[in-house]
Amino acid sequence: MTDHRLAPDVEETTAAIASMEIRGAATIAAGAAEALATQAREADADSPEAFRASMRAAARRLRETRPTAVSLPNALRYVLRRMEGRSVEALRESVTDAVAEFVAQLDRAQEDLGQVGANRLADGDTVMTHCHSTDALACIEAAVDQGKEIEAIVKETRPRNQGHITAEQLREAGVPVTLVVDSAARRYLNEADHVLVGADSIAADGGVINKIGTSGLAVNARERGVPIMTAAQTIKLHPETLTGHTVEIEMRAEDEVIAPESREQIGEIAVENPAFDVTPPRYMDAIVTEHGQFPPESIVTLMRELFGEGAAEPWAEP
Numbered sequence: 001m002t003d004h005r006l007a008p009d010v011e012e013t014t015a016a017i018a019s020m021e022i023r024g025a026a027t028i029a030a031g032a033a034e035a036l037a038t039q040a041r042e043a044d045a046d047s048p049e050a051f052r053a054s055m056r057a058a059a060r061r062l063r064e065t066r067p068t069a070v071s072l073p074n075a076l077r078y079v080l081r082r083m084e085g086r087s088v089e090a091l092r093e094s095v096t097d098a099v100a101e102f103v104a105q106l107d108r109a110q111e112d113l114g115q116v117g118a119n120r121l122a123d124g125d126t127v128m129t130h131c132h133s134t135d136a137l138a139c140i141e142a143a144v145d146q147g148k149e150i151e152a153i154v155k156e157t158r159p160r161n162q163g164h165i166t167a168e169q170l171r172e173a174g175v176p177v178t179l180v181v182d183s184a185a186r187r188y189l190n191e192a193d194h195v196l197v198g199a200d201s202i203a204a205d206g207g208v209i210n211k212i213g214t215s216g217l218a219v220n221a222r223e224r225g226v227p228i229m230t231a232a233q234t235i236k237l238h239p240e241t242l243t244g245h246t247v248e249i250e251m252r253a254e255d256e257v258i259a260p261e262s263r264e265q266i267g268e269i270a271v272e273n274p275a276f277d278v279t280p281p282r283y284m285d286a287i288v289t290e291h292g293q294f295p296p297e298s299i300v301t302l303m304r305e306l307f308g309e310g311a312a313e314p315w316a317e318p
C-alpha cells in the first residue's frame with residue numbers, strides 16, 4: 001500500500017456512512033474511529049511522515065460523508081490529536097490505543113447519561129420519541145433496568161422511518177410501543193409525560209440539531225406542557241459554534257420523499273429533503289449528558305471546558 005492508499009475498511013465505512021447503513025451520530029463516530037484503527041494497522045508506510053499523511057487522508061475521506069453530526073469530526077480529532085511517536089510502529093500503536101480509548105469512552109458516556117436521563121423518568125411514564133437515538137434509548141433502558149414501567153409513543157420519522165428501529169429496540173427492552181405517523185404527534189402528546197430525542201450536534205447557544213421534525217415536536221410539546229429533553233453525550237457538542245459558525249444541515253436525495261414514478265405523474269414540482277433541523281434552546285427543557293443535565297443555555301460552559309482548544313482540522317494537509 002502506498003502512503004495515501006486507503007485501507008478497504010476505510011472505503012467501506014465511508015460508503016456505509018454515506019448510504020446510512022451506519023447512521024446515528026454515536027454509531028457514525030464509533031465507525032469512523034474504528035476505520036482509522038484499521039487504516040493504522042494496514043498502512044505500510046515506510047516513514048513516520050508517510051504514515052501521518054495516510055492517516056490524514058483516511059480522516060479526510062471519512063469526514064466528507066455526512067455534514068451534520070459533529071461526532072464524526074470530533075471522533076477524527078480525538079484520534080489524530082493522540083497520534084504520536086517517532087517511528088511508524090509507535091505511531092500505529094498510538095492510533096490504535098486512541099481508538100480503543102475513544103470507543104470505550106463512548107460506551108461509558110452513553111451508560112452514564114442513561115442513568116442521568118432515567119432519573120428524569122418516573123414509574124408509569126409514557127415517553128414520546130423521534131427518530132432513532134442510541135443516547136435516548138439508553139435513558140429509557142436504564143429506567144427499565146431501575147424497575148420502572150415505561151411506555152413509548154414512537155414517531156415513525158419520515159422519510160426514512162428510523163422510528164421503526166426505535167420501536168423494535170424498545171419492544172426488545174420490554175417497553176410497550178405505540179407507533180404513530182409524524183403528523184399524529186400533537187394529538188398523542190396528550191398521552192405523553194416526556195418527549196425524549198437525541199442530537200447530531202449541539203450549538204454553543206444550546207440549539208439542538210437533530211432529525212428533521214424535532215423542532216416542530218418541541219414547539220408542540222411546549223404548547224402542551226410536556227417536558228422535552230435531549231440525550232446527547234458530549235461528543236455531540238459542536239466546537240466551531242463557539243466562534244459563531246453555524247451547523248450545516250444535510251440535504252438528502254429527493255427520491256427519499258417521493259418515488260420517481262409518482263413524481264413524474266405529478267409533473268413539474270420542487271422537492272426538498274433536509275435531514276435535520278435546529279430546535280432553539282427556549283423550547284428544550286434539558287440536555288442530558290454523561291456529565292449531568294444542563295439547561296440548554298448553560299451548555300456553552302461545558303463546551304468551553306471540553307472543547308476550549310477549538311476546532312482544529314488535524315486531517316488537513318500541512
Ligand SMILES: O=C(COP(=O)(O)O)[C@H](O)[C@H](O)COP(=O)(O)O
Nearest residue numbers: 023024025026133134135198199211
Ligand atoms: O437524528 C438522528 C439520526 O439521524 P440519521 O438517521 O439521519 O443518522 C439521531 O437522533 C441522532 O443522530 C442521535 O443518535 P445517537 O444518540 O445514536 O447518537
